[in-house]
Amino acid sequence: MSSPSSNSVLDAHTPLSFPQSPTIIPQPYNEQAPKLKGRQRLLAGLQRVSSSGSLTRSRTRAYSANGKGSISCISLHSTQSLNTPSLGSALTNELSVGYSTAPTSAATTPGVQIPVFDESARLRYLSKLNGKTSAGVPSELRSPTTRTGTTPGIAEVDEDYFSISIPTRPKKSKDFNFWRDLPAELKMEVLTYLQPREIVRLSSISHSWHTMCFDGQLWSSLDTTDFYQDIPADALVKIITSAGPFVRDLNLRGCVQLSERWHTKNLSDACTNLENISLEGCRIDRTSIHNFIYANSNLVSLNLSGLALATNSAMKIIAGNCPKLEVLNVSWCNHVDTRGIRKIIECCANLRDLRAGETRGWEDEEVMLLLHERNTLERLVLMNCDSLTDESLGVLMEGKDGEVDYLTGRPVVEARMLKLLDLTRCRGISDEGLKTLVGNVTVMEGLQLSKVRGVTDSTLTDLLPTMPLLTHLDLEELDELGNAVLQCLAAAPCASRLRHLSISYCELMGDSGMLPVLKTCTALRSLEMDNTRISDLVLTEAAAMLRGRAPRTILQDRADFIPTVGLRLVAYDCQNVTWTGVREVLSRNAEVFVTTHATELPALERKKSVSKRGLMGISGSGFSSTENVATTVSPGRVGTPRIHIMRSSSFPSEIIQLKCFYTFQPTVEEHTKRVLRGDFSAARRLERKWAEFMIAQEEAGAQGAGSRRRRRRAREARMMHADEEGGEGTGVAGVGGSGIVGGGRRRRARSGGCAMM
Template sequence: MSTLEPLVTAQSTGVDPTDALPRELLLRIFSYLNSFDLLRLSAVSRSWYDICYDGSLWHTIDATQYYTRLSSSQLTRLITRSGNYVKDLNLRGCIYLDIFESLGIAKSLSNLLFISLEGSRKFDHNALTQLIKNNGSLTHADFSSLMTLTNASCFTISSSCPNLVSLDVSWCPYCDANGLIDILRSCKVLRDLRISGCKGVEDETFIGELHHTARHLRRLSMASCTSLTDESMRLLISGARDRILVDPVTRRPNIVPTKIQYLNLSYCILLTSQTLSDLAYVVPDLCEFELSGIPAVLDDGFNALIPNTPNLTYLDCEECSQLSDSTLNAIAMAECGKVFRHGHFSFCENLTDDGVSNLLKSCPALKNLELDNTRVTDEVVNVAVQVTREQVGKVLGTLQRLVDRGEYGVPPRAEDLTGVILRLATYDCPNLTWQSTLGIMRRNEERVLFNLRRPVASSADLTDARDHISQSDTVLFPTGFIQLKCAYDHQKIIDGHLQFLLMGEFDTAIQLEREFAEYCSGDPDYEFLRYAQDAVRPNLLVGNLPALLNRGGGGGSNGVGGNGPAAGGQNNNASNNFTLGNIMRSRRRNRRGPILSQVMESLPGDDDAVGIDEGTAVQHRRRGSFAGCAIM
């Protein structure tokens, strides 16, 4: 009779089973992990430590993701062990590196292509010089807010990195135009130059060199260069201080146009509208233009520039107090109005409802509009509601025509119409009332019924449509959402309302909207929101209510109370099931009782509000928990 041999396992012998695998195979397996997981697994064993710190896994080191969880010695060890494998190094915000650690990092790296040392105040000057000399193939460098960057460092960059494509030396206090001249002369392939806050940019020698480089630049940032004048900009544009010659036939200046797509001249307080007129035919490819904080800019400058920039999608005119509706009308009538997406007109107090409404109606691609601290009224919000409703109707009409022709055989995805389609900032606008906030909330609640065989039905026809349309042939869609930044008293309410909608909790959102309307209308019988605003911790209501509602029914994935099939078990204790419906029913039974106190007693001890971001909503949609929608 044979005897049974004892079972020998890796745990009993103390042998790591992964030691039997080839190192190349282990490296391939570990290459699918992210940086933070590699650092955590390095503590498992000595062999895993060697694998996780292998340089072939660290072509990119982005310390912004985990530098707060690593000591400076651990970060230095990681970089020095990776050595020549590292091609992309981001040390933005790593302020704890001392002189010796920065020298060790500089000596171990020699194949860098991308580097960012933004805000690394303790990075030594000698280490920076050594790092630049060792990495002659450097193409993208971000040294913004670096205290140790000097004009000598700029000379080292010009002599060691001729292939530099992008350079950011903004807000470096010991770097000025004299050092940048060497870089402009040596780096012939420079495409992105950011020198915000640099001194001496009005120097004729520097402006002349920048004029030759500007022909090839794609991005130029000179924000807060307070010594920059109209004469300096004219020299930058034309290369000469003489008056710009104009072609007698085309009436255009005889200047070779540049390829600049992004231009930032914000807070160059000496500039006027003359600079915009000079730029009119020089930047035909301009897509993003920032000119905030310059009160001397008038409408005539934008009226000359905007018609000649057909690709303009982003315009920042914040604190340009002299602007009026003429600039907005110029955008609406120009060719760029078809692609215009972002407009920032905060503190432009001369804007009226006519100009803003014209902009909303004429720019179909508009996604973000900031009008805070202006004199707009509820009419602008009503126009925004009308415009977004028409845009969604066009999308639904197009999809329905495709279905009718048999070219769209499946229902549209939820991502086609859900999500935020317009962001509107109107806080600190004294002429707006609570009716505008209520209008946005009601617009966000709208849903449409998309049918595979019948035309689209509006939300008002849902009751009749459900009687004679097969459920399998229909899809119920939200019509997109407007994200409003409004008065402080209403902000928490509308944010909570939007969060409920993004999670698919339409019934809860509608009930919250009704409570808001009753409260603002002055009905004393409704005390729900009154307690929310008068409480010591007013953010608890909307901020923590989503987590509270999910918690009440066992954490189900189908919304309030967790009544879906994925619920983790029903809670039979009625006192802990704090859904909004139960709260309202309890309040109706005892109208004088402080309903909010029941909610606060069940809240966790943490004072921070539990919010629902859009990423969480996307996860809910992926799991099919978008209430009222058939997610395909």
């Protein structure tokens, strides 16, 4: 029998049942290897240490009762001599349990000699390894793929014994907190979308939220208009002191709760970079006002309206410390006059908006001459300034001792830059002073002459054509004006631009003046006509004007639309306005047109006929049962074309918000409320019921007290007509009989009665 190679491995099988492991018997050497010396011995020792160079792999198959795979046997062959001490004593316990040295395969394997077990070969247990690993086998000797067709349960070892990964416990998922991990910049950006009152409420969540909510980056603009009555003083002080250097726009209008904290918390010194500040209505002392002005030299807009402690000293500080000032409001400051305002005019070259209502000293022509020479003002508000006279207004418009045009007799001056002039309740102004505006205010957009006495039609008819950009005109309580002014306004170049018109208490104006205005001034948004002689024709024309101006909104297969208010109309206490005119406005506001048209759709191809129940289900989606019967055809045929009914609704895009007689006003408000929420059907129902009620009331008043009242009014009208004519007597029907009032007889005494009746 030939000697097997030293690098071969025998496949061992055992007939014993599981869990007996296969027996590995190393083959003895036939010849004793020569003893190595020197370098060869060193290399042989290294080869012995690293067994990867002499490992070969063989597969063994064993029979297992539980289906588990057997263990591959590995023969370790080294080049050491046989004189090397045996290691069997150290592995006696290990080998005695896992392996058997009985020659069980000798009888079944002819021609194969089973060698005797050599204890010098150290064997390792592989029973606990995963069947997919290969221990100690070099990568170049491993099979690239798993051999197919092997017995189930017998696995192949692919990895090294020492490279087995130890299973570890799965790591717990990290606690995810979106807001905590968010960068601070993004947090600030999110908080900028909140209202100031919401930010103050969030500050009470925690200390970190408190610090974040009072960060100055959130308060670059602090406007307390919406919450000045609700925010406590401590919270407002905290915001101002913490965000002081960051604040650019500060509006403390009406914050009276800070009256005791201006000095204790150093509020006036906290903000140093303000550009726009409003202290209107605050209870602030003189020192704090001065500190605010001293600490903010970049002020562009300053509002001190209504501060009783604002004086000319503050005006002097503004003039010396705020050269960039453009807007100044010192209205209702009783201790400010033109002496302080003059210093601001001289030092603040960019001043363009001056509001000095109810201040004194405007009869000073030197101040007016300074404003005329500077000619930078775009807005001048002098309401309730009784000191303003015709002479000072003339100096403002035409200057003093200027060149005179000999043809017109008027000074030749540059046109003023004024865009808004408010002369409301200036009792020192008359018709002579307003004549100086003719031709000198070509860029005027707003003119308020309310309650200015002595204004006549001729002055305004000369002035209105010279203001082509006029958009706001206030002529309230000018009882000497007539319809000629309105007719001139309708023909003026500014007719297409006019948006606001007020003729309240102009008792000489009526339909002949307002009808042309409504026909030409189609851009009107606000119209005040209370206590005038207008009638229902004006309301009807206003509704027609809005109908032609605002295009209607058309929606397909929809019945919901919310319009907007396009015209605010005030017509209360007008004796000639009745419920009929009011109904015209309400009818136009809820006017909805519904149109239907048929559309032909392509025919459907059905595979089988549809039952009657199916047709009823289809008809619920917008088609009639007759139409569906027409589309039902035999299998494989195309039916007749379908007819689809399209419905389109036309809604008013703008409505009129009306203020009328106080007995009609509740109905009008409820009707407007329904229209603005898109409930047009309810609005039309309310209008119809109200009209039925008014008609029934008039019919009921035909007899009884109503008839007596109408007869009394008719009698008074006839008596007034008789007095005006002074002619012969005319019979007048009385309550109980008849009487004669005419020439030659003494007229009966008249009490006059109620003016409203």
